[in-house]
Amino acid sequence: MHIIVVGCGLAGLTAAIALARAGHKVEIVEAAPQIAYVGAGIQVSPNSSRVLRKLGVDKYIEKYCTEPVDLRMMRWENGKKLVECPLKKPSHDEYGSPYWHVHRADFHRGLLECALELGIVTHLDNRIVDIDAEAPSLTSHTGRRFTADLIVASDGLNSKCREVVVGHASPPIPTGQMVYRVTIPARKLKGIPGLEEMITTPRNNHWIGPYGTILSYLLEGINETLVNLVMTIDVNGRMPDGVNQRLSSADAARAAFKGWDPRVDQMLEHAEHVLEWRLFTHHEIPSWAHSSKKLIIIGDACHAMTPYLAQGAAMGIEDAAILGGLLEKYPTMDTIGKVITLYERLRIKRTARVAEASIDSRYFTQMPDGPKQEERDAWLVEHPGIWKGHINIRSRKEFLDWLFGYDAYKALNEAIQAEEGGDSAGKGTSMGVHSHVAEIISEA
Numbered sequence: 539m540h541i542i543v544v545g546c547g548l549a550g551l552t553a554a555i556a557l558a559r560a561g562h563k564v565e566i567v568e569a570a571p572q573i574a575y576v577g578a579g580i581q582v583s584p585n586s587s588r589v590l591r592k593l594g595v596d597k598y599i600e601k602y603c604t605e606p607v608d609l610r611m612m613r614w615e616n617g618k619k620l621v622e623c624p625l626k627k628p629s630h631d632e633y634g635s636p637y638w639h640v641h642r643a644d645f646h647r648g649l650l651e652c653a654l655e656l657g658i659v660t661h662l663d664n665r666i667v668d669i670d671a672e673a674p675s676l677t678s679h680t681g682r683r684f685t686a687d688l689i690v691a692s693d694g695l696n697s698k699c700r701e702v703v704v705g706h707a708s709p710p711i712p713t714g715q716m717v718y719r720v721t722i723p724a725r726k727l728k729g730i731p732g733l734e735e736m737i738t739t740p741r742n743n744h745w746i747g748p749y750g751t752i753l754s755y756l757l758e759g760i761n762e763t764l765v766n767l768v769m770t771i772d773v774n775g776r777m778p779d780g781v782n783q784r785l786s787s788a789d790a791a792r793a794a795f796k797g798w799d800p801r802v803d804q805m806l807e808h809a810e811h812v813l814e815w816r817l818f819t820h821h822e823i824p825s826w827a828h829s830s831k832k833l834i835i836i837g838d839a840c841h842a843m844t845p846y847l848a849q850g851a852a853m854g855i856e857d858a859a860i861l862g863g864l865l866e867k868y869p870t871m872d873t874i875g876k877v878i879t880l881y882e883r884l885r886i887k888r889t890a891r892v893a894e895a896s897i898d899s900r901y902f903t904q905m906p907d908g909p910k911q912e913e914r915d916a917w918l919v920e921h922p923g924i925w926k927g928h929i930n931i932r933s934r935k936e937f938l939d940w941l942f943g944y945d946a947y948k949a950l951n952e953a954i955q956a957e958e959g960g961d962s963a964g965k966g967t968s969m970g971v972h973s974h975v976a977e978i979i980s981e982a
Contacts, residue, residue, distance in 0.1 A: 539869060542567055542676065542686040544699060546660055548580075548642075549837030549854025550692035551649035555593050556862025557690070558656040561869060566658060567676060567684055569665035569693075573650060577642030578719045578813070579757050579766030581742075585944040586852035588635035589859040592947060598648030603638035604740040604758050605629075609932055611903075613915065614747025617799040621918040623933040625742065628924065633942045639740065641721075641757045641764070666693070669702045674832040687871055689833045690861065692854065695818055697839035703828050710818035713844055715900075716777055718769040718791040718812040723762055726808040732801050737765060745799055746903040748911075751846070752795065752802055765805060769795060770845070773816065782816040790814070819844050819897075822890040827878040831871075834878065836861060843893040846900045847931070849941070853889045859946035860884050867954055880953050892941065899931050 539562050543554045546568035558564045582590070582603070590596055607627075611620045629637040653660070664678035669689075676684045691699030695710050724737040736743060736754060745752040750771035757764040771794050777784070788809040795802060820842040827834045837854030864877045905911040917929055928934040 539563070539687040539865070539871065541565075541688045541690060541865075542684055543690045543692060544666060544676065545692035545694060545837075545839075546570070546573065546650070546662075547692060547694060547837070548646065548649065548851050549858060551646070551653055552589070552593070552595070552855050553690055553692060553836055553858035553861060554653055554658050555595065555649065555656060556858045557865060558653070558658055559593060560862050560866035562865065564656075564658045565684070565686070566653070566660040567664050567666065567678070568660055568662050571663040573646075573660075573662070577646075578721050578768070579639055579755060579764075580642045580645055580851055581755075581848040582638040582640060582645070583848065583852050584629045584633035584635040584637055584942045585946070586855040587638055588633075589855050589946055591635060592859070593652075593862075595649060595652050598651050599640060599645055600638075602644035602648070602758055602760070603636070603640045604756050605636055606639055606740045606742050606755060609742040609744060611744045611746055611918065611930070611932075612799070614745050614750070614752075614798050617745065617801060619919075620746070620915055621922050621930060621933060623922075623924050623930075628938070629942065632939075637942075639755050639757060639766070641759050641766075644760065666698055669699060669833070671702050671828040671830045671833040674830065687832070688874070691833065691835045691839055692837045693835075694838045695820075695842045697835065699833060699835050700823075700839045703825065703833060703835055704823055708820070708823070710820055710842055712773075713817045713819055714772055715770055715817045715844075716773045717815045717817060717845070718767070718771075718786075718794065719815060720767050720769075720788065720791070720806070720809045720812040721757065721759075721764040722767070722805055722809050724756065724765050725762065727765060727805060730804055733804065736801070736805075737763070744903075745802065746905075747798060748906045749904050750795065751903050752798065754802075754805070767802075767805065767809075768845075769802075769812075770817070771795070777814055777816055782818075784814050785811050786814045788812050817844060818842060819893065822886065822893070824886075826882055826886065831874045831878060834861065834881070841889040841893060843889070844896045844900060846903065847892065847896040847941075849892050849896060853892060856888075856944070856946050857885055860950055863947060863950040864954075876957065880957060884949055884953055888944075895931055895937065895941075902930065 541562050543566045554564045606625045608622050608624045610622045625637045668677040674689045727733045727737050743754040753768040788806050791812045792806045826840045836857040868877050926935045
């Protein structure tokens with residue numbers, strides 16, 4: 539088939555690669571006039587690195603990746619260690635694929651290199667202004683019209699294609715929080731007491747505090763090692779209404795987190811600017827495909843979620859694997875109905891539960907100081923590592939097995955076998971697993 543992918547972001551590029559490897563002719567239509575390699579760090583958990591390795595993307599990005607040894611949660615005001623849960627060892631030993639930290643620009647560049655080698659053509663500077671899902675076709679602001687057998691839309695948080703699929707406006711929902719993002723060259727922090735481990739040991743350093751969290755980790759950039767900081771906090775007038783992203787002074791982040799662990803302020807002294815980013819999410823929608831069966835959405839277009847479990851990009855990558863695999867098994871428009879049915883069955887409830895768990899994680903890590911927070915901290919100190927039934931979802935064995943242990947290709951093969959064999963019992967078992975996981979999440 540001839541397939542157009544809308545959007546040249548992480549999920550869109552992964553989908554284009556998966557579809558090209560499935561034997562389809564793939565083109566990408568992108569609004570930006572040029573590809574800008576921007577952003578900061580991104581976490582690639584085993585459930586998504588498994589997909590990237592299967593698609594052959596790892597050879598383009600692995601040299602830029604670091605593997606964190608663990609996740610260390612600390613008290614906000616003094617950096618007291620509360621709990622550590624391993625990342626590197628279980629990723630390899632139990633989940634069979636690494637946990638990576640990588641700069642978004644290096645990740646994006648690697649995906650694009652892979653896409654270009656596969657012969658995927660990208661049409662830049664074509665912002666979509668009209669979508670005909672019946673044809674299907676797209677018209678850009680330049681007047682250019684693109685036609686194909688199928689459109690796969692990865693046009694992000696403010697997706698126009700989402701609105702066409704659901705049949706009405708479906709704007710993203712503000713969470714009331716924002717994030718300050720900044721990278722600082724590790725060399726600038728050398729010799730500062732208390733920071734030695736943070737600039738040498740690959741780790742998720744996670745400060746948890748009232749209505750906010752801070753995450754730091756190392757990135758192996760093209761030129762030098764960087765310290766990546768992600769600082770989440772309630773907006774509370776810190777960004778003007780109507781402004782969702784802007785470049786700001788590092789002093790704004792320092793003021794917002796005044797009174798937190800002094801080491802954070804020490805790091806920010808060596809930053810000039812931060813990127814301020816308002817956080818949004820989406821409600822679950824019942825279908826990810828237009829009734830014509832010629833327009834399908836993936837990634838943030840259908841399930842934009844909060845960042846508290848670092849799974850936004852991972853879910854889009856999983857989408858791409860499932861859709862690519864289905865369109866390899868059922869490669870014509872004659873069987874597109876079966877593709878859509880299985881795609882939605884495999885993806886909608888899983889992404890919704892990850893989104894729900896991410897929100898639960900926000901409130902668990904951002905408790906105000908008081909008796910409940912003290913009880914939480916005492917329990918964390920007494921229960922390091924990964925346990926069944928752990929109150930911290932990032933240390934809960936059952937949840938991590940379900941999240942990180944997810945093999946998109948295994949799930950895909952099982953669904954196809956059940957479909958081909960008419961195995962209603964198999965489908966019931968799958969839903970039973972989801973129901974059990976929902977119970978686990980609801981207890982967090």
